[in-house]
């Protein structure tokens with residue numbers, strides 16, 4: 213809670229998270245006492261009831277100076293990267309992810325807390341680790357000391373976690389201001405800071421103000437060079453991987469072993485990057501590298517096997533933009549998954565419904581659910597959303613049938629709708645609600661159209677003078693409105709979101725969707741039973 217007259221907190225966490233520590237250092241809770249923690253780390257006065265801005269208003273030097281080693285006191289030789297190997301001390305790298313979900317929309321947050329369907333979904337997603345950082349840790353020399361840390365809320369930080377030579381902080385737009393604050397604190401305490409990820413790639417000049425070095429684009433092509441320069445104390449301000457598209461056949465094994473595995477209800481694995489489509493609002497990995505590329509199936513299997521050593525029957529979320537964009541690769545992938553006995557979830561597009569064999573293999577290999585960006589049930593609203601071939605516009609007439617085919621294969625569909633598209637007016641909310649009920653969708657996700665920096669949508673809205681507040685990246689949560697809608701007011705869009713949220717996530721609606729799915733499953737099983745040849749039926753019914 214912020215003290216009186218303080219500005220609003222850096223973010224609100226929308227849903228209660230599954231029990232988790234605010235700061236997790238290799239799964240251990242960090243100590244926090246003043247003047248110095250048990251571990252000798254610098255600490256700040258307890259500020260559980262204070263805002264993070266107050267944390268900055270303290271003299272950072274005063275608070276942190278004594279106990280973190282200045283970079284010059286750390287001998288950076290003796291690493292695998294250095295040609296003249298002379299081992300003294302391992303270099304210590306802290307990989308820091310700002311975890312959890314973000315939302316500033318207070319009304320939605322209040323509502324979310326009372327809606328079981330909402331709370332349930334948030335529990336599932338809020339605890340995923342940062343695969344980007346685990347991947348870079350996998351590219352870090354083995355004899356360096358790598359630590360993975362999650363910070364859920366910098367307001368709760370009472371000391372800077374760990375004692376490092378360099379911290380690598382990842383970035384999404386919604387949490388970037390928190391990332392900058394954390395980066396500033398580390399730098400003030402003498403620790404070098406590297407920033408990278410989607411937001412830094414979108415806004416490199418801004419990020420440079422808060423880092424010793426930034427990475428633009430994919431991390432892998434430049435991370436070894438960055439570490440080598442760190443070792444020689446010659447860090448460059450910018451490492452630009454754009455134009456150096458990383459071949460996923462060379463992908464390092466992510467360091468899943470750095471995680472305290474019990475904390476997670478799912479882990480992520482990436483099978484590909486990019487997407488063959490080009491939606492105007494897309495802010496996913498096509499913004500790191502525009503090329504669509506696949507990781508060889510044997511590498512995906514190796515990653516899954518590494519996870520299985522730590523967690524024998526894991527639940528996997530594929531951190532792909534569109535796993536089954538390429539059906540041939542998709543079939544090879546799911547065939548290879550069958551012996552692994554996983555349960556998994558992924559994001560893909562509606563065309564998966566056209567491949568009955570693929571659907572069958574997906575089910576066999578443990579697919580629990582696929583998330584599909586339907587965006588809108590109304591054809592005119594989808595016009596121009598996908599910019600290469602107006603693909604989504606051309607698919608919408610098949611949505612109902614496609615959802616039925618996928619769900620009939622035993623795979624639940626989580627249909628996602630974007631509210632506030634330029635070609636959607638205030639009747640569109642009712643249209644979504646009507647479609648949700650007619651379609652039999654098992655699960656639904658609604659978000660508002662969001663102008664993420666460096667997307668074609670952002671650039672267009674900026675030109676049209678429709679970005680509400682410049683650099684208000686904290687609104688890039690998918691639940692907050694950062695632009696002027698075309699066919700409604702901001703309030704109408706927000707009310708539409710709130711109203712639909714209430715309807716879609718009410719107990720009744722959630723249970724009805726689940727019941728519908730299982731009722732249909734039972735009907736299909738009965739139909740299947742009836743259609744079997746008599747002799748098979750009778751022999752199978754005998755003990």
Ligand code: B12
Nearest residue numbers: 310311313314342344382385386408409427431496531532
């Ligand atoms: C898994 C996931 C999550 C997980 C885990 C997040 C995490 N800590 O990584 C959870 C559920 C927690 C989550 C939460 C959110 N997410 Co999310 N999430 C994803 C998802 C599905 C996959 C991300 C992933 O693992 N990619 C694979 C890794 C390998 O790529 P990467 O992280 O980009 O890392 C590479 C580079 O960026 C770079 N890199 C990354 N960090 C760093 C750091 C340094 C120092 C360096 C050098 C390089 C570097 O190197 C890596 C290797 O090349 C994507 C959608 C998608 N399909 O991509 C959305 C996505 C990333 N999420 C998104 C959003 C909006 C959110 C939330 C804001 C939602 C909310 N309202 O709360 C929160 C914010 C999280 C937070 N606390 O910051 C947006 C982000 C858009 C943007 N440009 O900001 C995406 C793209 C989805 C979308 N609809 O657009 N998310």
Ligand code: SF4
Nearest residue numbers: 487489490491494533
């Ligand atoms: S289909 Fe999805 S992943 Fe592909 S470009 Fe569109 S929004 Fe991005």
